[in-house]
Amino acid sequence: MTDHAFLEVKDLRVEYTSDKQIIHAVNGASFSLEKGETLGLVGETGAGKTTIAKSILRVLPDRAASIRSGKILYNGEDLLSASEERMRSIRGNEIAMIFQDPMTALNPTMTVGYQIFEAIMLHNTCEKAEGKARAEAMLEKVGIPAVRYHDYPHQFSGGMKQRVVIAMALACNPALLLSDEPTTALDVTIQAQVLDMMKDLKTEFQTSMIMITHDLGIVAEVCDKVAVCYAGEIVEYGTMEDIFDNPLHPYTVGLFHSLPDMSGKRNRLTPIKGMMPDPVSLPEGCFFAERCPYATEKCREIHPQLEKADGEHEVRCFGKENGKHG
């Protein structure tokens, strides 16, 4: 093992300013990722998942968002202090991102083949013919016949478009792929096809991936590591088995209880009561204390840190000391 991780996010803090209000979107997120691994970033709407991914690529809206502190070490290099020129050569080439909505990610006036070709030519100095050949090969890789190179996006269905988007993202063989809910807009059977394909390609290209999702099922299917996000911070981190077999944070436990059990009987669901705190005015203590069935006085006053539970498993909860985990 080298002395530094492949990707390490340290104490990332991001704020948005809107109408004189400060929205604390990411509040000290830290995690790391090894080469070839897939990390699942799980959480609900507004947990800050997408903001974390956009911070890594430095594509946050300039005016509204500001990165307050933190480091994003990519192969030991801090991306937050890298030059814009360096970032341009990284984006798409070494780190690529797939967005949720394939409909808006493609330019409707250009053929899909050309869009992949363009992505390749942007970062490579190869002959046009070679670029085109590679674009065609990419289409085949994602399961679209190369004869459809000259088709336009509107001639494709949602699942096919997402395949094209994935082909574009993988065209330059990036070392890291950020996938932001890549299958949420797709039907289940198509989602299954796309996930299968992504898994295969990941193995083939040795790509590391951050999979942003709200669906614990997808996490179980594709991820090695899991980071559970809540109100802009990581509340629990561990291997997929750690999180699914032995969830420690009451929020993670609550998430599992909220899901209808596919195998069992019709028991009443146990939702997490209440809602995520307003990111404009976060509580002083644990962000989850309001909704936590085990919260004590201490939880409401002191903000817990992410601490080692066992092995790689980390949790941000005092319950470990009190021995009160769900």
Added chain:
Amino acid sequence: MKNEPSNKRRSQFSLVMRRLPKNKGAVVGLVIIAMLLVIVLFGDYLTPYDYYHQDYMNMFSFPSRAHPFGTDSFGRDIMSRIFYGARFSFWVSVGSVIISAILGGILGTVAGYYGGVADTIIMRFLDVYQSIPGLVLCLSFSAVFGPGTFTTMAALGITGIGSYARILRGSVLQAKGNDYVEAARAVKASDFHIIVRHIIPNAISPMIVSMTMGVGTDIISIATLGFVGMGIPSHLPEWGAMLSEGRSYMGIYPHLVLIPGIFIMITVLSFNLFGDGLRDAMDPRLKD
């Protein structure tokens, strides 16, 4: 982010009254409109000269203490003419816009909401109708009913329905696709209720903006009609007419076109600012 949920009842009217004053543009627009109204209503008392008083000793004089806006080719005081003419330009343009908005709005709403045959008939009719040049329509209208202030207003109003109908039809179609319309239908709401309560409030914004622009174009059109002798009699100092009269001397005496031009511009701008502000104030989704 979310606004603090309020437990006070906020009616549409109180919402507008509370928000409009906070919108600087809307306030400026409203103040200018108010000033224009003063000129329209009391213009006769504000100037020392009659609008038709000709002073051949003072032709083409530049703005001075005696004639704040200067005089025209007949030595008539421009300020008096502007103030007197305001009533025509203001009422006729505002009136004609309201006429086209109401008629066009009804056509557009019916076409957009009911769709099908009604839509086809209305839209094909408008296609034909709009293919006739506006000026020709206005002229034939004036030819039938005789020139005059009211005829001008009606002629311009009726000519303009096409664009309003199209704008509203588009936004009605969009509003109609929302589930809340279906929800209203599921509780037996009548078409009239749905249109008045759900469709129009959500579809009217683009039309309000377009109406404010319409005031400006109509002021110019009034001048065109006047110019060919089918609108407001040409001896009356209506702004558009003043503008076209002054055109011949534009190179040497620019104030002849500048003054009416500026007034037309200010009127259009004020309606525009006010319309924009009103639209924003009416939308509860926008923040205070």
Added chain:
Amino acid sequence: MDEILRVEHLKKIFNTPFGDLHAVDDVSFSLERGKTLGVVGESGCGKSTLGRTVLQLIKPTSGSIRFNGTEITDCSVQTWKDLREDMQIIFQDPMSSLDPRMAVWDIIEEPLKIQKKLSKNDRYQKVRELMDTVGIAERIQYSYPHELDGGRRQRIGIARALALEPKFIVCDEPVSALDVSIQAQIINLLMDLQKEKKLSYMFITHDLSVVKYISDEIMVMYLGQIVEKAPSDELFSHPVHPYTKALLSAIPIPDAHSRREKIRLKGEITSPINPKPGCRLAPRCQYATDACLSPQTVAEIKPNHFVNCCRATFENSGLL
């Protein structure tokens, strides 16, 4: 058997410039009072059109819908007026289903105002009561929809649907747009309401885990047709139709150690415009044979378990 709804041979064909779109094609089912019928399928399978056609928000092309024993496809205006209130709908997108220019209170009060049965005072009481039932705090009664989160918006949609005290509600993907923890709150609310008010639901969704949880009986749709229909537990434990199997095996299971047989469909959903006779899944089905190209019939392979697949029918008849 206390039947609230019986639908027979219902068809809805839309005429498009490209041909006839068979959105709902010969669908028959019935629903018992106080029970939930789940309707599952992917986008474009006609499940939403089916829900709206049952409510007569869309006029069916042909077929019969009997609600509480009354035929509603061609009943008199007066009868329909009386029945309308008994059938309501809850929508998927809690944003588009609430008029952004109306406050919470007005949205819930609107059906009562249109109904004109209650006095102003009674109406006030009723709205209060509805807000209590669905759990909307008094302090947000004059808020506008955009100021609220998805869960609260959906509660408002539910309150509006309950205002006229319906007996039957079509729930069109009511929790699909919500986060899991909120989703569970809304599902619980719907189930409590069902028990309390003896409601019958037609629960339309693409999410199989939710539908299994809430439904007594499940109907799987593909391109406008029912491919399989069975009691909830039976469908999940013994799926027969290849499409149902593929659908079930496609759900990602939130379990670190789940190992399942994976059945994947080839390609994507085919066009519902001018469909060929024969099984509509055939082009994507790994078991398809020539027999699949001729028209299919629905068979009851076990009591209350219906399948529309020649191969499955044949195999199961051997087993029985």
